[in-house]
Amino acid sequence: MQKILILGGGGMIGQKMAQKIVHENTFGAADITLFDRAFPSGNLGLTSITGNIADPATATKLVASKPDYIFQLASIVSGQAEQEFELGWDVNMMSMWYLLNALKDQHDASGGTYRPRVVFTSSIAVFGGPYPDKIGDEFLSAPQTSYGAQKAACELMLSDFSRKGSVDGVSLRLPTICVRPGEANKAASSFFSGIIREPLNGVEAILPVQDTVRHWHASPRSAAGFITHAAMLDTDLLDGRRALNLPGYSCTVEEQIEALRRAAGQRAVDLIKHVPDEAIMAMVGEWPRDFDPQRAIELGFTSEANFDEIIAVYIDEDLER
Template sequence: MKVLVTGAAGFIGQKLVSALIADPLYTDITITDIILPKTPRSPEEKPVTAVLSNLATQADREMLVTKDLDVIFILHGIMSGMAEKNFESGMMVNFDSTRGLLECARKRRWHESRNKLFIGAQVVPGIKVVFASSLAVFGGTLPDEVTERTMPTPSTSYGMQKMLCEYLINDYSRRGYIDGRTLRFPTVVVRPGAPSGAASSFVSGIIREPLNNLPSVLPVSRDMSLWVSSPRTVVSNILHAVNVPAEQLGEMRQINLPGITVTVKEMLEALGAVGGEERVELVKEQKDETVQRIVGSWPARFRIERAMDLGFVGDGGFAQVVKEYIEDEGILV
């Protein structure tokens, strides 16, 4: 299959590209971002094309969305904290550019192949689109456990922007313009590298920095519960989404991905058990009311029967998540 990955310079984007290269199903891979994404080594010598682009511009979107694409993985975006600080940028990157990509996919399909759209009374699905959404579409007063039927009531602009994209993907899929799959990511932990602009950046920071013998700030209370998943599991679920039959999704294209409910206290206990108690002592509490409000508005408990029935997978526990990070990054403990 020929695929396009947006946001490919990001952490999850790079891991996804490596997984695509290793998968024989994918034969032609284009990766793009606002900075030129690195091209992971391809021992299979697959064609991997890295493109510098600004998806806020129509010309770049039209260049990338070609009529022979089989799958678009939409991973780009401005993270929660930055989208809250800069409404205009959040709308442009998280909503407008995504809508523009969907329109390119629709127009390519309907303008260039209009006479081939129907077989009998059946609409032939368009390009598969796997969209990275977020648990941040939920907020406010929530039930004890969230399902796909729970009404999204985002408490942040970031969540609102993701929710708007979800509605577009549902309707574009219903009309046959695309074959969409919306994945609501848990908080992905542990992310390597520098802290991001996400309000939830501390969730990785309180594990990553201590394991690298660096101090870290905890801006929320230790009893806060979070819904989290490891990078390995999230990438595996992104790939699996491509293979889920459209008829099993129906008109509700949103899927709440499996995760782990864990408190900050339990995360630190896992850090101590795996990395040693001296690492936990590097975490210092420094309350940030804005971070507490944003992250505290997200649900921490989900019903995931639908995702599991569709073949998505979960993690084995938070201690295992920490061990995977240590293994992936080659950290000595």
């Protein structure tokens, strides 16, 4: 029986992913453990452990059972990492350091036979402008946020521990995940979901940027799919470059709104109020707009082909009617 450990398993993507592997029986009869600071009610009936991933002792305890697959999804979001600098580095980078060292200890203690797959959710925040029109697979990582720098540092560690053989890791540079269910979070990108989610629920939404802003999106369903695909990937195909730009859909806020109109009519669109926010505009102006993720596509990663599909996923999976 495969042992699965999902760090950040209480978060939105962690829950989506846990649901997916349970419902699709991805790993067969698996022993699934979720770890997070806290969990939503319900929580799929899986083993759940609460704790602090920035505590060096946490990883040691969590990997003592030698999980076969470790999904490292836990992090604080971009807005919070900017505001709470030390917390950001502790939670978003040092936790990876502790995890990899704990796994290496298990690898060494096993005489080298234990070599778990580690899938890490990195982010397109590892990139910083100026950008080409489409960011290619060989474009430099020069993050302009603490969150991005922390994710990029984790990629480097995971890649090197993998190269040396104690783990077998893949870093996934997730597009902005949209439409996120639930409440807005502290991520500066939160509005990309809010302007779709709130109107679909009959609630007013704030658009803090111009509708000409272009960004790079994939649905929560795609995110869960990326992660399970990475778990099964033949990592020899990565040729030592273990951080992947992923497929997504590039569109402007205006195109998002047009897709909302097609899905839910003018009444939904009328619920979007444009209230410019200089701070958010400044941050979003620095973000990637479009990618050419050839490697990931060749490796079989897939996502939505247009924003209508992204809205349809939300309506299908998360809209309460």
